[in-house]
Amino acid sequence: MNKLKLAASVLALSAMSVPASAEEVKIGVISILEGAFAALGQDGIRGAELAVLEVGGEVDGNKVEVITMSSDASPDSAVNAARKLIEQDGVDMIVGPLSGSEGLALRDLSKSYPAVTFLNGSSAAQDTTLRDSSDNFFRFGGDGAQWMVGVGDYAYNDMGYKSVAVIAEDYSFPYTQVLGFMTEFCSAGGKVPEKFWTPIGNKDYSSVVYSIPQDVDAIFVALGGADAVNFLTQYSQAGGDKPIIGGSITIDQSILDSKGPFKKLLVGAPAGTPTVSDYDGEEWSAFSASYTEAFPDGFSAPSIFAHHYYMSAKAAMLALDAVDGDLSNDQAAFRAALTDLTFVTPTGGTMRLDKNRNGIVDNFVTEVYEREDGSLGNRVVKVVRDVDQLLGQDEATFLASGPVSRDNPSCP
Amino acid sequence: MRPAVVLLPLLALPLLLNDFWLTQVATRALILGVMALSLSFLATYLGVVSFAQATMAGVAGYTMAYFGPNTVGLGVPLPFWVTIPIALALATVSGALVGLIARRSRGIYAIMITLAIGVAFFYFTRQNYTFFNGWTGFSGVRAPEIAGISLRDPLPLYLLSLATAGLALALVSGFVRSPLGLTIQAVRDAPGRVLALGISVTTPIVAAFAFSGFLAGAGGILNVWYQERISSFSVGLGPIIDILIISVIGGLRHPAGAFVGAVVFVLLDTFAVDLIDRERFNTLIGCVLLLIVVVAPGGLHQLGADWIARLRSPDAKSKSSVRANS
Numbered sequence: 001m002n003k004l005k006l007a008a009s010v011l012a013l014s015a016m017s018v019p020a021s022a023e024e025v026k027i028g029v030i031s032i033l034e035g036a037f038a039a040l041g042q043d044g045i046r047g048a049e050l051a052v053l054e055v056g057g058e059v060d061g062n063k064v065e066v067i068t069m070s071s072d073a074s075p076d077s078a079v080n081a082a083r084k085l086i087e088q089d090g091v092d093m094i095v096g097p098l099s100g101s102e103g104l105a106l107r108d109l110s111k112s113y114p115a116v117t118f119l120n121g122s123s124a125a126q127d128t129t130l131r132d133s134s135d136n137f138f139r140f141g142g143d144g145a146q147w148m149v150g151v152g153d154y155a156y157n158d159m160g161y162k163s164v165a166v167i168a169e170d171y172s173f174p175y176t177q178v179l180g181f182m183t184e185f186c187s188a189g190g191k192v193p194e195k196f197w198t199p200i201g202n203k204d205y206s207s208v209v210y211s212i213p214q215d216v217d218a219i220f221v222a223l224g225g226a227d228a229v230n231f232l233t234q235y236s237q238a239g240g241d242k243p244i245i246g247g248s249i250t251i252d253q254s255i256l257d258s259k260g261p262f263k264k265l266l267v268g269a270p271a272g273t274p275t276v277s278d279y280d281g282e283e284w285s286a287f288s289a290s291y292t293e294a295f296p297d298g299f300s301a302p303s304i305f306a307h308h309y310y311m312s313a314k315a316a317m318l319a320l321d322a323v324d325g326d327l328s329n330d331q332a333a334f335r336a337a338l339t340d341l342t343f344v345t346p347t348g349g350t351m352r353l354d355k356n357r358n359g360i361v362d363n364f365v366t367e368v369y370e371r372e373d374g375s376l377g378n379r380v381v382k383v384v385r386d387v388d389q390l391l392g393q394d395e396a397t398f399l400a401s402g403p404v405s406r407d408n409p410s411c412p
Numbered sequence: 413m414r415p416a417v418v419l420l421p422l423l424a425l426p427l428l429l430n431d432f433w434l435t436q437v438a439t440r441a442l443i444l445g446v447m448a449l450s451l452s453f454l455a456t457y458l459g460v461v462s463f464a465q466a467t468m469a470g471v472a473g474y475t476m477a478y479f480g481p482n483t484v485g486l487g488v489p490l491p492f493w494v495t496i497p498i499a500l501a502l503a504t505v506s507g508a509l510v511g512l513i514a515r516r517s518r519g520i521y522a523i524m525i526t527l528a529i530g531v532a533f534f535y536f537t538r539q540n541y542t543f544f545n546g547w548t549g550f551s552g553v554r555a556p557e558i559a560g561i562s563l564r565d566p567l568p569l570y571l572l573s574l575a576t577a578g579l580a581l582a583l584v585s586g587f588v589r590s591p592l593g594l595t596i597q598a599v600r601d602a603p604g605r606v607l608a609l610g611i612s613v614t615t616p617i618v619a620a621f622a623f624s625g626f627l628a629g630a631g632g633i634l635n636v637w638y639q640e641r642i643s644s645f646s647v648g649l650g651p652i653i654d655i656l657i658i659s660v661i662g663g664l665r666h667p668a669g670a671f672v673g674a675v676v677f678v679l680l681d682t683f684a685v686d687l688i689d690r691e692r693f694n695t696l697i698g699c700v701l702l703l704i705v706v707v708a709p710g711g712l713h714q715l716g717a718d719w720i721a722r723l724r725s726p727d728a729k730s731k732s733s734v735r736a737n738s
Contacts (some may be wrong), residue, residue: 034694069685070693074645075551080436084682085431101548105641108483108551132483170539171547199539200547406541 016149024063025320025327027052027313028085030078030096030106031121031305036225040100040305041070044121046295047309048095049301053294055317062325064317071097075105082109086116092327093117095312098305099143100125100173110137110345115330117338119316122308124248125172126179126404129358130389136331138338140315141274141308141353142361143389145172145180145404150365150384152184155245155270161217163191164245167208167231168222170197173403176246177222180240180272183241183391184412191377192220198227205231209238222247228255233263246271248304251368253277256376266376269368276364276380277301279347287346307346311359315341315351349385358389415578418515422574431566434636437678438679439566442573443638445674446631448658450624452670455659457588458520458620459600463527464510465655468625469632470533470647471506474544475499476553476636483552486545500629507625511618523702530652538644549643553636573634576670580627586665587623597619642704661713674715676704 029048032041045068048074052064065088069081078097085091093116097106103123110118111134120128120139124147131137155161164185168174172196182192193216196208208231219242223231228250244251244265251271276284278301287310291302302310319337326333342352349362365382390398402408417466426434451465478487479495490498505508513709554565563569587593596616598606603613636642643649654677680700684693708715 072651074648075549075641075643076639076645079639079641082465083436087430087436088682101643104548105551108641145662199535 024065025059025093025325026065026067027316028082028089028090028091028094028096029066029121029309030071030081030094030098030102031068031309032073032098032115033068034072037073037098040303043299043303044096044098044305044309046291046298047306047311048121048296048313049319050291050306051310051313054290054314059238059317059320059324061274062320064320067091069096071102073099073102075101079105079109082106082118083324086113091116092331093119093316095119095309095316096121097121098122100128100176100181101171102126104172107132107134107137110134117316117331117335119312119338120308121312122305123173124176126176126389127172130354131399131403133356133358136335138312138315138353138357139359140311140353141359142363142387143358144176144248145183146361146363146387146389147175147274148180149184149363149387149391150315151180151270151381152186152190152366153188153218154191154382155181156185156190157219159218159243159270161243161245162189162218163193163216164218165212165216165242166192166195166220166222166246167205167212168195168197168220169200169202169224169227170406171200172404174222175245175406178220179404179409180391181220181222181245181247182411183393184410186409191411195406196221197406198231200227201232202227205234206238209235209240209242212240212242216242218243218245220245221245221250224249225254229258229260232265233260236260236262236265241265242388244269248273250364251378253378256368256378263376266368267370270381271366271368271378272303273364273366274347274361275302275304276347276366276378277303278377279364279380281348283344283348284346285384302346311345311351314343318343347383354388357387360386360388363387419578425536426567426570435566436569437682438676439570439573441579441671441674441678442570443631443634444654444678445662445671446573446577446634448655448662448670448674449577449580449584449629450627450631451613451655451659452662452664452667453584453627453666454620455487456667457600458617459551460514460522460617461526461656462510462514462621462624463523463652463656464530464533465624465628466529466651467533467626468503468510469651470537470642471625472499472503472629473588473636473642473646474537474550474587475502476633477550477642478543481552481554482550484545484548484550484720486543486550487553494514496633499633501579503632504622504626507628508618508622511624512614514621515614516616527652530588530647531649534644534648537647544644547644549641549646551641553640553642555637564640569638574726576630576634579632581667584627589686592616592619603629632694647697657701661701661708661712663708663713663715665710666713666717669711669713671712672716678714 043346052066057064069085071077071081097119100123104125108126118137122142126143166178168178221244288301294363319334319341322337323333342350345351347362350358363384364380366378367381368376369379371377442547447469454460454462476499478489510529514522517525581735599616601615606613658673658677663669688696
């Protein structure tokens, strides 16, 4: 009991010493710094820090302070991190989070904090901005469906696949990826007779491998990290020989570098992504060079996470500059500046927002190729500029098709 | 007189703390404390460590979400005065079910069975979309408004949590003195003798689990109001272990230990990231917890009580050791 009293008085004392500073602009960055995503989450932080470094740590005489917080991929932890940043550290804006369901949670939270501006990190669930959007939640990037634009069309028209089976993890981000692929593929005339949803972290894919229909032309695999390695290994060991189509996080360099027996399946596999690490565009080379210079211990090139956190933090810097650091009146001027902002992205496109404050972005279709030394890499086969969240469709039609789920869309 | 000494400063706390401290630290500690109390109760009076407390709390939380306001368009909205009893009843039933399944096991086997139940429930919520909405779970779960005041506002939520915690402590201390509570302790000490007296051991065990389910359910309701959301993550291995850590560092010998543990845990969880390099804060949390377990095997509550006793009479320690020897 007495311990409790002591704790209470410690609480009380510390509360009175909470500092308050009005001179600085404080940016809270939320990323995943623990567990399986820790290395990638760290790269997200680098992206946000790079944008602040580029302006020399101050905008129009206002010092910019970056405060980072970790979440663990769960919505609860992202909400707790945001609450701490807002209520304890007194941040003016938040950049983050990293994963899909966290983004939905922060979108909901942002409605309770109208005085704080939320800039999405790399989370890519569709409904974060499309349905029930929040006035102070901005996404300077695309959703998982925008990241697949170009692939469905490429698979049907260039590769000649008429029928594709889908295997994907069972949560909001893969749903959105499948939607992006199927929207194009189905309207081009393709069929998706079967979809397999597996739990994240699944080890045994044998039941899926033997259920894949024999008459499909290819398999669309929207799995990430170890899940993709496990599935591809088991599929090729079982004698599977259907060509693969990849999601945005399926075929990354770590999979291409692994020694699995599935390598022959991957050569020529197309995938959709907003970030190609070794893209040879002029702006990307400059971005990549400044990233490597600022973070010698980072990755060899910026990842998708560094890219997206960078764009959000850069947007914040540009908008701050446009309003001379004026964050008064619940940041009204700052938000207006964000809404009207256009800037050139590291991939060479023009970033701007739609009416739901979601980015209109560039997307890449890549394919896996074999280098001369026998190793595998991704190369760009197609760039699609100005992809909006409605995927080029009429808004009413797009919304009428309902929220994305296991069974939506469907074209068996 | 003693409860008043603790209660008055706690009631005065809102005057001293800002909203962040009141909600994110004090209220969260009280809520986690109520959940940990459900584990401490089982461990102390039945002698069984259960890993299924997060499950029981989750049952109540999911019930509140399913039958309450949420933004995922699932469930049947009912008024809160109907939902709360349903949630508490379901949590109690889930506790009784866990007790029924684990009734024959002790020690490590009870841990294994309850852990299995907890993890099974976690995967079930993650993959079931009809009732639990899978991975994403429920968001936008709002606490009810009474006379225009939302129970989620910092002060009402704090007072509500404080009242719940006080009630839970009073319930536990009353329950363990009742005939059923005494039987539960008899089952802990000598199940063979209880059987020899002609009393079935199943009923006390199931009753103890049901009671702990009720406590966990109360914590679960507060937690879903505090978080304003619930998902499979809320019933996963993380929360299961958090509850265990809180109980252990607080100390299992006195029910109030759960709250001491919760305060320390919440302070660490919230501020470790400010004290040390952002990439290493989990190491700090781990080290502090290790230190507590090594320095205070009986938990922080016990350590504090020992210190106070020593301050009051310097020879108290030798006395108590004499008593232990005799």
